Amino acid sequence: MTEQAAGRYQSIHILVNNAAVSGFGNIFELSVEEWDKAIAVNLSGMYYCAKFCAPYMRDQQYGNIINIASTRAFMSEPDTEPYSASKGGIFALTHALSISLGQHGIRVNSISPGWIDVSSWQKSSKAKQDILSEADHKQHPAGRVGLPGDIAQACLFLASHKAGFITGENLTVDGGMTRKMIYD
Template identity: 55%
Template sequence: MKVVAITGGAQGIGRGIALHFAAHGYAVSLADPAADAGEELLGILNEQRAKASFAVTNVADPAAVEAWLAQTIRDLGCPTVLVNNAGFMIRKPFLDLPLEDFDAVIATNLRGTFICSQLVAREMARREIHGAIVNVASTRAFMSEPDTEGYTASKGGIVALTHGMAMSLASQRIRVNSVSPGWIETRDWQYSARAEQPRHSKADREQHAVGRVGTPEDIAEACLYLAEAGFVTGQNLIVDGGMSVKMIYAE
């Protein structure tokens, strides 16, 4: 059975990834700190007759990740794909940014990616599963707005960690790649108590060469490709509608 384990899987991009993989025949294991969102999505997946499980999980805590992985193996089987999507941003002025806020973002976004990858890869290797790890990075690894240093550093670290793990896990035939989303609209992909219909201006849309803002489904399609593309490893795929290569001049 194909089993995908998704961190930060209950809302936004993670929710889109879960629904997309389920539609393509995967059993889905969700890890997320939001209990209500996770239970709602679990119910939706069950209604669609997808095999699924959910655990409230802090990915920065190895014991919590171990418990989630054990539940996944018990309920669904060992993951054949891991998608490291969990992450968040704290936006504060750089000169006033508390060290504990910087550390908190790094702990979830980058440390969490390492913890989950190491624990899942050990199980894949032990069972001789030639699986795949897909890390959700960001175009902010390469370009920035002010006052996002923790998030930017974490996403840059994920890109570097991706090619490092790809080489370290090559002998186990475990492929590792990353996806770097650009502007992805997630407000209408939240759990129902938080969902809202987004509105984008013409200027918003025209920042993108494809003429629209991205959706979680766009990132889910990229993750599925990298999960199944057997001759691709160590790569970072930018999925941003051409936004980061479009030159914009002030009028």
């Protein structure tokens, strides 16, 4: 993949690591294979993409890696252990890579999205607009559930020279939801 990208564009300047699987399930019933798959795709996959893109970035003394984590790295719901653990690992991987790669002009940051409505972005066979209630939106101090464009804008910022002094950091993009205390 990296060779194809570098061949087509003559280099690799920016990597956005965004592949993930859910990995939700009851700990008493979740198989070892389901755990391993979530860790392999969500965490190891990001490491390998960074590993194989980093030499191109090192050679040009410039690069930017943006890992998509999740607010689940910092807060949980029941039966989310594989997903939450993998996203927490991304947080740690991000700051570790930023230290290892910084000397080569490569910045590494992560974004932790909160509730993002991706229903209309799914494969056409599954695409349907979720019906979000007013209560869903009011859970967010920003007054709405997030959209994919909110995350895209954060990526564009972190990839820009405007963020040139930011590395090893996690940007939470969740409309303030993780800051709001919610009592059932």
